[in-house]
Amino acid sequence: MRVRSQLVRRSVAVLAGLTVAGGAVALSTVQAQAAETGTHASAAVAAAPTISIKSDKTTAKAWAKVSFTGKTTGIAANTAVQVQRLENGKWVNFPATTKVTSKATYSVWVQSGRVGVNKFRVVTAKAASAAVSVNVTK
Numbered sequence: 001m002r003v004r005s006q007l008v009r010r011s012v013a014v015l016a017g018l019t020v021a022g023g024a025v026a027l028s029t030v031q032a033q034a035a036e037t038g039t040h041a042s043a044a045v046a047a048a049p050t051i052s053i054k055s056d057k058t059t060a061k062a063w064a065k066v067s068f069t070g071k072t073t074g075i076a077a078n079t080a081v082q083v084q085r086l087e088n089g090k091w092v093n094f095p096a097t098t099k100v101t102s103k104a105t106y107s108v109w110v111q112s113g114r115v116g117v118n119k120f121r122v123v124t125a126k127a128a129s130a131a132v133s134v135n136v137t138k
Helices: 002-037 041-045
Strands: 059-060 064-072 080-087 088-097 105-111 115-122 130-138
Touching: 002 041, 064 115, 080 105, 088 115, 105 115
Parallel strands: 059 130
Antiparallel strands: 064 105, 080 088, 080 115, 115 130
């Protein structure tokens, strides 16, 4: 019985050693890939860039100014921000752009004569915001 007990303990120790070694190999592989690309291993798990949007109005008269503001993460200052409107199921560029500030924010305004619910969002080359709705009235 004692021999079997030692065999079980040794087998468990060998398996544990292989598991630890496997983790070390995986970590060194990530580090090697990062070194090849000139990045840090932690950059491999960096969060995706984001952009938010907030409207100052939910209802506006036709052609009234509606301001959008938001914050960004992972998007460089001076990056272009494009306003888009949902038209017939497709996002179409709206004639309003701005740039990300050094504080990772943006501000832009639009005017729309399209009566009814207008859905807007903002996009950069790396991210798109959620949509906001503005009900435009006569």
